[in-house]
Amino acid sequence: MNLEDKVKNLPDKPGCYIYYNKDKKVIYVGKAKNLNKRVGSYFNRVHNIKTTRLVREIFDLDYFVVKNEMEALILEENLIKKYRPRFNILLNDDKAYPYITITNEKDPQYKYVRKYNKKSLRSYGPFPLGSNAREIMTILERIYPLRRCKGNLGKPCIYFHIDQCSGACFKEVDQSFYKNNISQVDKFFKGNVKEVEQTLINKMQIASNNLQFEEAQRIKETIKSLKIITFDQNVELNSQKDTDVFNYHISNENIALVGLFFRGGKLIFKDEHIQEYFEQDEEAMLFNYIDAIYTKNNIPHKIIVPKFSNDILINDQLKTVITKPINKEEIGLIELAYKNAEELNRKSLIKSLSAQTNKSVVLKELQTLIDLNVYPNHIEMFDISNIGNEFVTGSCVVYKNGVPSRNDFRKYNIEIEDASDYHRVKNMIYRRFQKALVERREMPDLIIMDGGIIQINAAKEQLNLLGLEELNVIGLVKDDHHKTDHLIDLDGKVVNIKSNRNLYNFLSGIQIRVDEYAKSGFRKKQNKKFLETGLEKVTGLGDKKIQNLYKKFDSLENIKNASFEELNSVIKNTNTTNNLIEYLKK
Template sequence: MAISELLKNKLALLPDKPGCYIMKDKKGRILYVGKAKVLKNRVRSYFHGVHDNKTTRLVSKIYDFEFIVTGSEKEALLLEINLIKKNHPPFNIMFMDDKSYPYIVMTREKYFSVRMTRQVKNKKDEYFGPYPSAQSCFDIVKLINRLFPVRKCKTLPKIPCLYYHMHQCLGPCFQEIDLAENERYRKQIRKFLQGDAKEIIDKVKADMEKASLNLEFEKAQEYYEILQSIDHVMEKQTIDFKDQKVRDVFGFYADKGYISLQGFFIRNGKLLERTLAIQELYEDEMDAFISFIVQYYQDNMVPSEILVPQGVPVDLLEDLLQTHVRIPIRGNKKALVDMVQKNAKEAHDQKFELALRREQELEQANQRLSDLFHKEIHTVEIFDNSHIQGAFNVSALVVYEDGKPDKSQYRHYKLDTYRSDVDSMKEVLYRRYFRLLSEDREFPDLLLVDGGRQQIEAAKEIKEALDLPLTIAGLVKDDKHTTRALMDESLQEMPLDKKEPLFFLLTRMQDEVHRYVITYHRKLRGKAMTRSALDTIEGVGPKRKKELLKRFKSMKQIRQASVEQLEEVLPKAVAKSVYEAFHSVNDS
């Protein structure tokens, strides 16, 4: 491919030092971030030689690049990962879309609690996990809080709550408790979370038998259900590691321009399996694998040992993660790494064809859209409105970049008093594009309105009023409310073949903007429907409302409170107003 003078000049300036490079498109958007031991060699390799179709597609979009020199390969890797997390480049591998796994945390406080979390924050607390699913993590926390009378609330109240009266909490909020007993519970919970449930099972079985002998069959049934729950949450694959270490095992398989990454998490002899990702590959497979592991541990606990396959730069990982990284040669550990590698290959083989087909269809849809409008189309914005008989009038915007939703750019809008769908469209378009204009920001390559002639005319009116550099099109529906054509600004229809990829892409866009606007609409309606009577009483603002609910726990208890009880929280005049407001409602 021909290289622009700009790129030629910048390539000549590249140093033979380690660092990061940032590839950008014509609009200055970051396409890809990479690291290199030698910047000069790595960056030049993109513009010389033969590449596969995907890398060729990336290179064709590169208009400019920047580079940052670092002192070492380690510094380059850390900088690369921080830039990826900050900018979310579309051609980079990202760990699970920046999501983290659930853990169970047992706090180090004197009156400790046990709860689920996705953030490993306080190193003084004890963390157990990660768990393969949020549901399994939730079930375990629920079971622990049912079995042990430990603190349930995040902040201690001043009066005993329902859990105390149900004998599921010792009540440290209002009385001194036996700290030795509390610590005994802590040790039992720790053993349970480490996979040793024998002590708890024996106790529950003894309680069940005692209840049966006393003819307390309902209580016996409750203990039986607890035993069933324990069996359910403890049922995991067991492997034979006598040292009971906390260790993670990673592997990968790369082929045909895609990489499949797999991780096994071993906790106290229990194996939690998790397929991590299969993604397009635009860099050296080992670089992608290392980047992936380091990204994962930015949001998750680092175990005492990590096992990886042959060829991985162990010293670099150990330096970055400050833990033991091993390449096993024989035995159970080698068999486990081989199993992870095999799983990665199987996942790759199963998902590759589907992933490839989807990518090809997306490319075809994007190319077809560009051909229809005789220009390169990368960014598409689409709007939709929602209301109920003019009430809760809202609009939403979703943004697609190269056929993929960019949720960081989604927006929703509360609109003025409803007049018509056309007026709503004009209002939201004016607000959106006046802001882009005033902030000197990039405009989309295509504005799609969910409608035909009227909506396009409305969009054109705003375009002309603000003198906007916009290309506008509408989605025309048939009598069954199914999209049948695109309509351009001159109101000419461009029929869509329901078998072509572009039709399915436009349908996904419509469904997504409809889902987003309806979700926002329901949220506003829900807030309005749940407004309490307190919101209408003079003298009761958000702070006093919060204090009332903290003291009385529910609207029902506030309604039943006397003026004297309300005065414990409110000034006398306000307390009287609250009492009269509720009792005038009851009397009517």
């Protein structure tokens, strides 16, 4: 069937759809309550309103029917992670923000975590990245102590002696102690910081009176940190309930998305994301952004968005808390989020105009320079690193849209008899792309080999063997000082790149990264080799036990001279200890 017939014959069922361009690359992944209605809306819009850049690139489509909306949400997330389509919302990080939690244990303790944990007794946050969240936790540990040690030590820990541990290290702690302190922490995060500040001032005065000037100075610095953390906000909510507000702004071919996070009635931070806009469904883009944030973060009591259509597919948890602005205060918050998104677009425009190393410009220059038949959105570079003929490691770094795609980086242990770079490259390239074919992964627009014609020919030989002769391969050559010098183009000709500073810096950056990534692989192998003692040959003795033995006895000689009882106190298994002693005798 042609594309039009495929669209007309889509089922009226929930599922996910995939759009391909003429090069059979995935350019967009979407989810729908009704595949026929949702996908059809893209193509109806072409005739009724305007042709979108997304629709102009659609050459083919595929789809998956699922049982329900939740399965569609999960499948979409997995497909986006797999294909990283350029028209989808692709966040640069996993959006896992810091939280301060109190563990749900008999003797609870504070924890600083980077992912919301539903099992915690209390969770406070999220806090912005680079914030003073750790400093906040330090203050709470000093003012409202919980358990700070491992517990059950049989004696007071060092923190107990300085009033920063409940005493669970050596005694049974009354639960009312924890209950009272946790209650005070709750009040603190609701904005009642004066009590904490006054407590610190009193402690500072006592330390000063006792001539403990260093302690007094430390407390003074803590008070200063507290003031930085709890400065007065101009933006406040009447409600104390956790509330997040989202909006977007479209300008200069970009869409800017902003989230404002209110905790305890105060605006604690905002999240921002900006990317190219292709006249897509902006509401769907906003909800994809929201989905990505709450995959790893606590869902608040309320999420306010500018509009909310019934055909937008979101998970059930979010559905219960998402609302359009209802009262004057909520309308004001939506306007505030819009102004922040507008400002983000304005700053982005200024930055893009002034930046001389704009990635898209550099990639287009590379495409023109080597007469590449496609825009090099997806680049893979390969290198081999080793010492002599030992610890041989191949590496592959991947760039998409001109930036590193670290989740796609790979290392390859190369253990073959032939010691030439030619054969090592062949081994790595075959393994990389044979697996890519099996997994039906997207192929790169451009392959860069660290090296010259030898490495290029080795790569092409294996690609031809796999039926991938259409893939583009060039080489990046270093000079005698191990610095990027020139490239070998698609026709095997030497091309000078030093005259184009932006392109040179871009390619040199990739070459440095692939080199360091390869070296990190062989260094790891090298270190492991140096640490081998032979003890791993002892039946029942694993890496952890070997590590513990060295922690206690420092050297192999001391382990040999230790008694059965001393060894067994670490190993805690009679048979394994006997195996070790027999091995050491030999």
